[in-house]
Amino acid sequence: MDLGLFVIAAFILVVVLAITSVRIVPQGFNHIVERLGRYQETLSPGFNVIFPVISSVRAKVDMRETVVDVPEQSVITKDNAAVVADGVLYFQVLDPVKATYEVSDLQRAIQTLAMTTTRTVMGSMDLDELLSQREAINASLLRAVDEATASWGVRVTRIELRDITPPADIVQAMGRQLKAERDRRAQILEADAEKESQIRIAQGKLEAAKLEAEARERLAEAEAKATRLVSEAVAQGSTQALGYFLGQKYMEALKAFAVSPNQKTMVLPVELAGVAGALAGLSELMREAAPPRDPVPPRGGSPVRPAASGPWSAPSAPKSDGI
Structure with a gap:
């Protein structure tokens, strides 16, 4: 048993x-x-x-990557501004023996180290740098915490600041500053646009003036050429060209006077002698340019020489045989 x-x-x-x-x-x-x-x-x-x-x-x-929350804490910046910041940290154990025997309560030690390092790094910067250089702050925190935890057999893989909250009065001042900066940029853009518009308008006027001057120059050349041709014709003994030239100018002036916006009433006839002179000059030119034609003799009689008449002369009355 x-x-x-x-x-x-x-x-x-x-x-x-x-x-x-x-x-x-x-x-x-x-x-x-x-x-x-x-x-x-x-x-x-x-x-x-x-x-x-x-x-x-x-x-x-635990050999896996572990996350540790960095609690909110108040930080005094270099320019004496009090901000509240919190973050998150990721680490991984590389040597379990060191992580067990080199430090007591590994996660709490890393959390406390991250908090003190955050105060040190952020306290050495101005508020403007703190709000605008978050990536640089994260890099500085990562480098400092990783160096401190290397003897614990731990590698800090990433550390990020989740939120940075400045005081309420500073936030309001920053809002006013931002609005003023945006207004300044808007005014600069409007001024640049106005400047560009004025430049374009001036360039357009300059081009128009150049074209107008060129047109006047060509018109003057044409007038000079016409005047030279008329002078040559007068020098050769032909006064009809001069009459036609003066009559054309008279007609152009009369036309401009008729279509003028200030003209309300125009009474006719107006100095028709000038118009008659122009038409006479044109008639003489056409007669000189046309080849001469022999008059047709009447039946049973000698050829009749036509009487010279101007463009404004009345036709002669026919002769009667019984009178």
Whole structure:
């Protein structure tokens, strides 16, 4: 009877020892094993066996990337402005032995280090720099915290400031400053647009003046050429061209006077002698340009010489045979 109880007790003891010696480590974790209070080994993920009773698991270290919140804290900037800032930090354990034995409460230590480093970095900057250079601040925080945690077997992968809240009066002042800056830019843009418009208008007027001057120059050349031709014709003894030239100018002046917006009433006839002279000159020119034609003799008689008549002379009355 006693032998049976002994066997049962021995069997139970073996089972208990077997169970306590087997360690299943999940993926993403490492277990620190101590033997009689001294570091023995590090168990990697999977099935592991340790010496029972005298060996035990000291710590279960998470090897994955872990996030730590950096609580809100008040920071005094270089120009004595009080701001409230908070952030978030990511780290990963590279050496589980150092993370276990080199620091107590790893996450709390990293959180406290991030808070003090944030106050140091932000306190060395002005408020304007603090609000406009957030990326530079994050880089400085990451570099400082990563160097401090290197002896703990930890690598800080990223640190970000989530919010920076300046005082309410400073926010209002910044709003007024922003509005004034936008108004200034709008005025500058309007002034530039007005300047460009004036330049374009001036350039258009200059081009129009150049074209008008060129047109007047060509018209003057044409007038000079016409005057020269008339002078040559007069020098050769032909006065009809001079009469036609003066009559044309008279007609142009009369036409301009008739279509003038200031002209209300024009009474005719008006100095028709000038018009008659112009038409006479034109008639003489056409007569000189046309070849001469022999008059047709009447039946049974000698040829009759037509009487010379001007463009405004009345036709002669026919002669009667009985009178």
